[in-house]
Amino acid sequence: MHAIIDIGSNTIRLVIYKINDDNYNILLNKKEMAGLASYVDGNMMSLSGINKACAILIELKKIAQDLGIADIYPFATAALRNVTNSAAAVREIEERTSLKIHVISGQTEAKLDFIGAAKTVNLASGLLIDIGGASTELVSYENMIIQSAISLPIGSLSAYKKYVQHFFPNKNEQKKIANAVLHLLNKEDTASFNDSYTDICGVGGTIRSSQKLYNNTFNLSSQNQCIQTKYISNIIKKYLSDKKKNAISRTTLDTLLDVVPERIRTILPGMIILKTLIKQYNAQNIFVSNAGVREGYLTKFILNKLDDIEV
Template sequence: MYGIVDIGSNTMRLVIYKVEGGKPRVLLNKKEMAELASFIQDGMMVADGINRACYILDSFNLLAKDLGVNNLHVFATASLRNISNSQAAVSEIEDRTGLAINLLSGAQEAEYDFVGAARTIDLKSGLLVDIGGGSTELVMYNNMQIQNSISLPIGSLSMYTKFVKHLFPTKKERKKIEECVREMIVRYDVDQWGDCPYVCGVGGTIRNVDRLNSYFYDLSKNNRFVIAENLNWMVKKLENRENKKLVPRETLETLLKVVPERVRTIMPGMIILNTIVKYFNVQSIYVSRAGVREGYLYKQVLTKEGEQNA
């Protein structure tokens, strides 16, 4: 069995896999809403954020040992990558927990997203999108080969913190987030990639968009496609049009029912996704259940231990 811990900007997650014949099967999937991006001040992670990360890692480590997994493989993404005290924070967390942390670069995160999703998707060519709490990974691929990849320093939690004054974004705040996303696309030359009708979406934000899509359009829980028109309608439907602190009760009840753990961040994440969809003239999004954790397992753990060919 293998234990993988993903330290994200919004959530921290422990997944324990059993691998048979080179294929992993999830035995346990434990998530904690760490919201580490909210502990960043002046570009640095403050002590409370480091304490939060240590507390969750210690609890994960105890749980894993109780289940017979004595060696956790821990990696961090934008949560610890996009801070000015990155190395100091990583070193302190490692010293306090006794766990080694692999700090992934944006390029590595994008690659592992693709490697994980590639084993589950039917789309041979397209654009892969992963919207995390502090970064957004984009991978353009053709015939299952990566053509371009980039990690943009924008995410659902960072956009909420930067632009949203109350619980849900207003129309004016939505437009500011959209403008920021378009600016990043141009700044990082992603605008040169050209149109792409199909997206493979990975990660928690897009999985929760899929849940909302199934709820609003009365689709099967097994549905994995979100069409662009549906996404755009949901963004307009859920934004705070009243420009007040109080939001419509119907909106709040919907999100608490369908995506309770992401009430604050789902809308900024949807706005990021919708802006990308419009920019690349996307028609539909296929939602994958695999992503960076599975890619990390394949490339960093199983391959090195000779468990599979990759």
């Protein structure tokens, strides 16, 4: 058995895998909402954020050890890699938890997303998108070979913190988030990206939560994993009002609380990022994968497979 702890910008998650030949089974999947991206002040991880991370990591470590798992593999993404005090914050967390944390780069995160997710959906070629709490990863691939992998330093929680003044983004704030995404995208080398992708492989909590809202809106089974992108704008509009109004109706608020309660603050900023990328690449469908960076990390760094993909 192998225990992986994914230290993300929104959540910290412990997943325990049992390996059977070339397959794996998930024996335990425990998520804690940490919101580490909201503890970044002046581009530095605050002491409160470090304390929050330590408390959760110690709890998750104990769970793994109680199950007899000695080897625990924690890795961190944007919340800890993008701050200016990354090295000091990670060192303190390591000293207090006795865990060795692997901070992965944005490009590595994107490639691990592909390794973990792309083979779980029936898309041999396309664009993979992972919208996290403080970063967004994009991978262009053809015939299951990565063409380009980039990471944008904006995610659902960081966008909420930087651009949303009240609880829900108004129209002006939506435009600011969309413009920020396009500005960051224009700074990247996207020469290997196509102008359009009919289908997208969707990864991560924001897209999975968007799937839940989509299925709820159209009374679809929770097993449905395809989102038709033409409906994304209308779903967002359902939860927003005119440019001066920051509140939504009680009915729509209740829906968010019922369907995505843990992402009540971040789901709309995240969906605005998604909408912007859908429009940019003329996508028609999103096929949502339940696998992603953790499964990629398991495959690449723990099971030491896929030597042909450098991360």
